[in-house]
Amino acid sequence: MSGIHGLIFDKDGTLFDFRATWSAWARQFFMELSAGSETLAARLGQAVGFNMEDGTFVPDSPIIAGTPAEISMHLLEHVPGADRATLVARMNAVSAETRQVAAVPLVPLFEGFTARGLKLGLATNDAEEPATAHLRQAGVASFFHFVSGYDSGYGAKPDPGPLLAFARMHGLAPGTVAMVGDSLHDLIAGRAAGMRTVAVLTGIAGADALSPLADVVLTDIGHLPDWIDSQAMAET
Template identity: 45%
Template structure:
């Protein structure tokens, strides 16, 4: 299901780079982050959210609650998403669509609005001390952005709740008009908005959707292990695998 603590400590022991993709020698000027599994610990935040959301939508019907959980590949006893769940990397509207099939008495619009509102208000589990980590990068002159398959409104509310929204030059969600990952639109929009060339930018993600989006945009791609995927899942795709975004500063200095 989720990475055990022993799995994470082993994976985080030493950053690894894909052998056929050299670490860039040129200057990096900007960093785009996925949100869930990168800025926020995925299971710690969204496992609890799903438990509350499924219970509310099922309205006391345990069989329906299990049906909704199965539709999302969510394990109710452990309150965590299974590794194969599309929720981990897919856009938020796919969750609404998957649940609406089993909730014929509620409209798709109503379900989606409920999920976005709950997401915006959900208690968060930051992967690292966000203000401290991001401020250190900002102080070194890096331009920062977010590219998430969550809704932009939810992303902004969550970042604001952690006193981190002002640190980002651009926050894009699947509904911001640039498409959803693995398409590169959100990454390319950040490059255009900042006036920075793609080869000077980094995409940081916890899934192959993130890495594929960054790769298609011409970014250097960094994977972190604060999501559900393991180092073995990510290393073949990313330029380097780090334990979390707190390790970015040292890695960037090493370039």
């Protein structure tokens, strides 16, 4: 290996605090989908591991790492007559409108990554259009050299396809790239791609669950610069 030349990030729970962002999305979407029925909204939430009352997610909720198409499959049986494609489209539209709560101040952090000459990518199981909208809202879209959603044609995590596409497009050896994420899907994809794996704790999973597949577990992405420096020092 020869230091870190590229970083590919997950989005939800990594760039953005998962609970603060997606609890609001889930409440809005389920109340809309249930036409204001709190009983049906609670049932929809339960179907995907979300508690409407306290805004919490169970660790295996498909909202955490699943694609909108996968999430929709858990909901369809509770919404008779619903069309899957329409449901996914509305899910993506509400997602694009949802205010993202940054895990750390993102602009100065990404200015620093750019100053280091790092190639930066995003691999999310969200759709590409709302993902790009979220990056624009956060003021960091211009820093990214690659953005892949589950619908971008490279596959969805835990498949390593989007990670390998990022490395290939920018001439990066996978071993010089770090996959940074908050879920097992992220880390499995990173390992399968031959990349280094960095877990962060701004999602739902804890360190005990993530550490077996992570080269390092960080509190949040704000600690990445020090970790990158430590990798360079270890290889000198």
